Amino acid sequence: MPLAVTHVITSIILVDLYRDYISRHRHYFTLHTVFIAGFAGLLPDIDILLGKVLGFFGEDIMHRTFTHTPLFGLLFLIPGFYFWTRRKLQQRRIAVYFFVTTFGILLHILLDFLFTTDAAGLFLLYPFSMAAYDMNILSSVLTPTFAAGLDAIILLAWLWHEEKKHKISDFI
Numbered sequence: 001m002p003l004a005v006t007h008v009i010t011s012i013i014l015v016d017l018y019r020d021y022i023s024r025h026r027h028y029f030t031l032h033t034v035f036i037a038g039f040a041g042l043l044p045d046i047d048i049l050l051g052k053v054l055g056f057f058g059e060d061i062m063h064r065t066f067t068h069t070p071l072f073g074l075l076f077l078i079p080g081f082y083f084w085t086r087r088k089l090q091q092r093r094i095a096v097y098f099f100v101t102t103f104g105i106l107l108h109i110l111l112d113f114l115f116t117t118d119a120a121g122l123f124l125l126y127p128f129s130m131a132a133y134d135m136n137i138l139s140s141v142l143t144p145t146f147a148a149g150l151d152a153i154i155l156l157a158w159l160w161h162e163e164k165k166h167k168i169s170d171f172i
Ligand SMILES: [Zn+2]
Pocket: 044, 045, 068, 108, 112
């Protein structure tokens, strides 16, 4: 059962490592890019919030349906490619915001798919099919306490990396 924090930090850390070590387009990444990566990592769970709001009106939406489909994530590629073709620095930075949004959403779905301990699974092909998918691996190990501990270790390792790589302590 990936926690909210897990979704945020995995997305932020992977995007940050990609920028630091892989991307040849580092200037297309801004500070906002990392924030957006974290936000997008959690975005699919907005259906929980929507469900609560709709609940006031007696409506209901099911958790892990549309916002947990690859289709939802891939939709953000459309504005992404639109801005990418504009070829200006500012436009390309906006394009990257959309690309990391797609990435964050797909990563969220992958983590839920691999580690969810809910019986329900994910409706990856919603609304076209109500087939539910999940791998449910490590379910006996991944208690909330264990997951929170793992999050803390990942976060500390990444902070250490940032300290080494960017000397963040110089700016505090
Ligand atoms: Zn989720």
